[in-house]
Amino acid sequence: MPLALIxxxxxxxxxxxxxxxxxxxxxxxxxxxxxxxxxxxxxxxxHGDTWASYGVTGxxxxxxxxxxGMGIGLVGVAILxxxxxxxxxxxxxxxxxxxxxxxxxxxxxxxxxMLFIGWVEELIFRGVLVNGLLTVLPWTGVAIxxxxxxxxxxxxxxxxxxxPSLLGLGLMGLVLLLGRWAMAxxxxxxxxxxxxxxxxxxxxxxxxxxxxxxxAPRLAGKPDQxxxxxxxxxxxxxxxxxxxxxxxxxx
Numbered sequence: 316m317p318l319a320l321i322x323x324x325x326x327x328x329x330x331x332x333x334x335x336x337x338x339x340x341x342x343x344x345x346x347x348x349x350x351x352x353x354x355x356x357x358x359x360x361x362h363g364d365t366w367a368s369y370g371v372t373g374x375x376x377x378x379x380x381x382x383x384g385m386g387i388g389l390v391g392v393a394i395l396x397x398x399x400x401x402x403x404x405x406x407x408x409x410x411x412x413x414x415x416x417x418x419x420x421x422x423x424x425x426x427x428x429m430l431f432i433g434w435v436e437e438l439i440f441r442g443v444l445v446n447g448l449l450t451v452l453p454w455t456g457v458a459i460x461x462x463x464x465x466x467x468x469x470x471x472x473x474x475x476x477x478x479p480s481l482l483g484l485g486l487m488g489l490v491l492l493l494g495r496w497a498m499a500x501x502x503x504x505x506x507x508x509x510x511x512x513x514x515x516x517x518x519x520x521x522x523x524x525x526x527x528x529x530x531a532p533r534l535a536g537k538p539d540q541x542x543x544x545x546x547x548x549x550x551x552x553x554x555x556x557x558x559x560x561x562x563x564x565x566x
Contacts (some may be wrong), residue, residue, distance in 0.1 A: 318345035331340070333474035343472075347435045353367065354443055370495055374520035380503035381382030381510075384494065387554070388511015395550050396525055402543075403440050404535035405525045428511075433510035437502045440465045441495050462488035483542025483551065488510075490555040497562040508554070516541055 320343045322328070328338045359366050366372075399405040435452035440461060448457040466484035470477050519525060527538035536544025542551075 318349070321556070333476060334472050339472050340513050347432060349434050350439055354438060356467065364446065366490040366498075367506060369438060369446060370498075370500050370505075371438060371442065372501060372503075377501060377503040380501070384504045384507020384509075385511040385514070386507075389515050390511075391550050391554060392512055392515035392519075395520040395546050396519065397542075398546050399535065400525065402535075403547075403548075404528055406528050422518075423522065425521065426514055429514040429517060433506050433513060434502075437491065437506045437509055440468075440547045441491055441505050442502055445495070458489060458492055461492060462486075477540070479537060480544045481542045483540075483548055485535055486551040486555075487542060487546060490551050490558070493555050493558045499560050504558075548558060 322341050322345060323330075323338075326341055328334075328341065328486070334342060354369070358366070358369075392488045396405065400407060444460050444464065445457055448461055462485045465488035466481045469484055470478065473480070491509055492509055493503040495502055530557065534541070534545040535545060541547055
């Protein structure tokens with residue numbers, strides 16, 4: 316909080332709640348930068364866990380699975396957007412319209428930033444939090460509670476306006492936990508999926524690739540909340556079922 320207040324002061328972020336979308340990232344960066352340090356201090360001087368016990372490893376297999384997860388996440392969102400366009404719920408950019416003046420540096424920085432954000436969130440919510448809850452709850456309780464905490468934590472920034480996203484966020488948290496289960500505790504698949512999803516959304520926003528249609532039905536969800544629509548919830552369900560089916564087939 317002290318660092319977030321300093322950031323707010325120096326970049327002139329107004330004191331209002333809920334926080335405007337454009338101001339979330341500058342305020343969140345101190346948290347993301349401090350989280351790995353906090354985990355290391357907790358690990359070393361508190362609980363005595365290892366990074367591997369949280370699902371963080373540096374093997375070649377981890378990188379391969381990370382890439383696979385990112386690919387699945389990116390393709391999943393691409394299919395989702397395609398379905399929405401086919402149903403008339405979203406519209407492609409008008410023909411002939413030039414791409415926005417997006418800096419090439421931004422397009423290079425986006426994947427790196429999304430990788431880092433995805434890693435930190437997986438470390439906290441599917442790593443440290445899950446390990447802690449497992450000391451007092453069975454796996455079913457851990458899955459429900461960890462996914463609920465992941466979903467509700469987004470209300471810190473969005474306030475009551477984020478309530479419609481709770482179901483989708485909780486489902487997303489559950490699917491990412493399945494990703495950890497599928498990799499026998501390793502976070503690489505969950506990290507890749509998480510990164511792929513948020514990177515795809517960030518690229519669509521940065522390049523203005525699509526726009527919502529005003530007359531879209533309620534099933535399409537809220538334009539500024541991707542996880543409120545039926546297609547997005549379907550993507551989460553299908554991804555989760557795919558993870559379970561593939562894992563059981565391998566075993």
